[in-house]
Amino acid sequence: MVRDFQDSDKGRSVLTADGTTIGHVQGVDGDMVHVTPETDLDTAIRQTLGWTAEDEEVYELPHSSVERIDDTGIYLE
Template sequence: MCANFTDDDEGKRVVNANGEEIGIVQHVEGGSVHVDPDPGITDSIKSKLGWGDSDEDTYALDENNVESISDDEVRLRRL
């Protein structure tokens, strides 16, 4: 799937392939989505998403990691 993010996606939960919440879509800008990660998200998941170890407030989500977008969540592919 090629994700097409819109302003309507702001506030949606971001969940992994198992349905566990890993963050919330903070804002969409120019088709790019930025996620506010759940404080409990592990470093290994951050690494797989390319989010590194920095203490940024939000992180860009690569659309290649997105499996689907529904009315209330953005579901990621199995990492």
């Protein structure tokens, strides 16, 4: 089981399961983190995450999308 998000997760990298960095945590709100995506994030990854709105600078990522959290970052399923 993946631990809950914590305030200390701010600034942590968010990565795909294969280790590609997709963004960084800007804030924590319960079972959701707010992520600033990498500027060169692949369109296919954005679509998979539902991060397709052009005018957004920060996107929400639910805890249910996380496979693990460790010292190097938050890894998605």
